[in-house]
Amino acid sequence: MSRSVILASSFSTKATENHRVPPNVRFEVDDVEADWTYHRKFDYIHCRFMGTAIHDWPRLIRQCFEHTEPGGWVECIDLDLEWNSPDGSLTPSHASKFFNTAFLKAARKGGMEPCPGPLLERWLHDAGFNNVTAERHVWSVGPWPANKHLKEVGAWNYLQITEGLEAFTYALFTRILGYSRQEVDVVCAKIRKEMKNPKMHAFFYLHVAYGQKPEGK
Numbered sequence: 224m225s226r227s228v229i230l231a232s233s234f235s236t237k238a239t240e241n242h243r244v245p246p247n248v249r250f251e252v253d254d255v256e257a258d259w260t261y262h263r264k265f266d267y268i269h270c271r272f273m274g275t276a277i278h279d280w281p282r283l284i285r286q287c288f289e290h291t292e293p294g295g296w297v298e299c300i301d302l303d304l305e306w307n308s309p310d311g312s313l314t315p316s317h318a319s320k321f322f323n324t325a326f327l328k329a330a331r332k333g334g335m336e337p338c339p340g341p342l343l344e345r346w347l348h349d350a351g352f353n354n355v356t357a358e359r360h361v362w363s364v365g366p367w368p369a370n371k372h373l374k375e376v377g378a379w380n381y382l383q384i385t386e387g388l389e390a391f392t393y394a395l396f397t398r399i400l401g402y403s404r405q406e407v408d409v410v411c412a413k414i415r416k417e418m419k420n421p422k423m424h425a426f427f428y429l430h431v432a433y434g435q436k437p438e439g440k
């Protein structure tokens with residue numbers, strides 16, 4: 224693997240500014256939803272956290288299939304962003320639940336699936352992959368679980384949600400749902416407060432799905 228050449232594609236040039244990028248990684252700014260123009264095929268394609276960004280997932284996964292070497296693998300990791308709780312402690316009266324429902328609605332209204340995770344397995348099958356395998360993992364929202372592993376997952380998830388809340392929210396809520404920026408700020412402040420409450424046991428799921436391109440295709 225150390226002699227592999229890794230091509231990373233994104234809309235953003237941010238990662239290229241990181242001086243710790245290994246020498247065998249090359250970055251390209253490109254639109255993964257446009258027709259792929261690569262002249263060679265890849266041994267492995269990894270697609271992670273593209274929910275609420277992609278308009279046509281089956282087409283994206285078909286392009287992955289076309290550009291994978293026979294016998295090569297495609298792996299997708301993505302979320303099911305619907306927040307739930309195992310004990311009913313997340314209720315419609317929570318700003319977090321209200322926000323989550325509105326977020327999912329706005330993303331779908333904008334034509335981008337916010338919960339691609341549970342659909343990845345089917346899309347890989349439909350594109351023609353063999354040996355399709357899918358896993359589902361709990362991502363707790365905050366360190367509320369007693370289980371040590373889930374507590375740590377929840378702490379990291381808390382960090383990434385609180386750091387990114389406005390960035391996840393402004394465009395969908397102001398452009399699609401017609402909120403003002405100040406209204407979004409109020410909702411975000413309420414969510415931050417609720418997420419610190421150890422009695423709210425929210426979680427959502429992370430899905431991992433991978434498949435192998437048949438030999439001879």
Ligand SMILES: C[S@@+](CC[C@H](N)C(=O)[O-])C[C@H]1O[C@@H](n2cnc3c(N)ncnc32)[C@H](O)[C@@H]1O
Pocket residue numbers: 232233234235253254255256270271272273276277
């Ligand atoms: C949530 S980040 C995930 C980044 C990375 N895949 C990871 O897992 O750390 C989503 C990334 O997708 C990029 N993006 C969104 N739509 C895209 C598109 N159509 N083509 C290429 N990149 C896109 C954004 O610029 C952003 O960097």
